Amino acid sequence: MEFKDYYAIMGVARDASQDEIKRAYRKLARKYHPDVSKEKDAETRFKDLGEAYEVLKDPEKRAAYDRLGSDWKANQEFRPPPGWNAGFEFSGRDFSAEDAARYSDFFESLFGKGFNGGHSAGGGAFRHPPGEDHHAKVLIDLEDAYTGAVRTLTLQAPGVDAQGRPAARERTLNVRIPKGVRPRQHIRLAGQGGQGHGGHGDLYLEIEFRPHPHYRVDGADVHLDLPIAPWEAALGATVQAPTPDGKVDLKIPPGSLPGRKLRLKGRGIPGKTPGDLYVTLQIVPPPAADDRDRDFYRDMAERFKSFNPRARLGVTS
Secondary structure, three states, X not given: OEOOOHHHHHOOOOOOOHHHHHHHHHHHHHHHOOOOOOOOOHHHHHHHXXXXXXXXXXXXXXXXXXXXXXXXXXXXXXXXXXXXXXXXXXXXXXXXXXXXXXXXXXXXHHHXXXXXXXXXXXXXXXXXXXXXXXXXXXXXXXXXXXXXXXXXXEEEEEEEOOOOOEEEEEEEEEEEEOOOOOOOOEEEEOOOOEEEOOEEOOEEEEEEEOOOOOEEEEOOEEEEEEEEOHHHHHHOEEEEXXXXXXXXXXXXXXXXXXXXXXXXXXXXXXXXXXXXXXXXXXXXOOOOOOHHHHHHHHHHHHHOOOOOOOHHHOOOO
């Protein structure tokens, strides 16, 4: 997927005002409209222009797009960074997946389903809030979902200043993270949304986990790659394994092969139906750091010279 430089498409600076963006769009729309333009690529240019304007005319989408930074170049291979839009507080304006599908894969990857949250906070009947609901994606540590926690979160609400240029209002909230919360679930903060005629709407925080150096999360299940020594795999052993809830003693069955998966039932994310923790074994040989170590490996090679680890691939050496 190629990165699209919306500012370059519209020919405006990154600090252009909303009025400057609107004027640039009107000028280029007249130039490239397929019904009047004689340019060979008028239809493509007009579609790209409409996509760029869809983002840059909206302070919320523009602020999110700006967060990607200015180092990306047009046509460069692109994948959205994890949590790229976390910490931004968006209004509850509708923006459907159908809208996203009208534009490029790049646009849909940023502003498709889940861009500005949803209304599924779980529990209770639907109600009509007195004000405007707001949404924000927030990143928490996996360990917080195991124990529950109170965290101080800072959100930025995109907007424009008096000159029509991008500006952000920042606020800090103390938020209780409930034990057992899972990715894409929502925490509802009553009365913390936008103000309306009858009061304030609610703020919905969509939960995502920060990337973890040890664990991967799949729903309520958690995965860990565990290094073990060759003799632990061959002979069996009891080793310590980390979990987000503390260390446990894990029994390695004799004759374990690389990639073997051990299941620790109920050691995943807590809940009414807790997830499981899956440990995948990775056999790590000790280094041959000196002559003595190398001699040991030579002895091992002689001892197991009939062993062919590539036999299943149909090769003999």
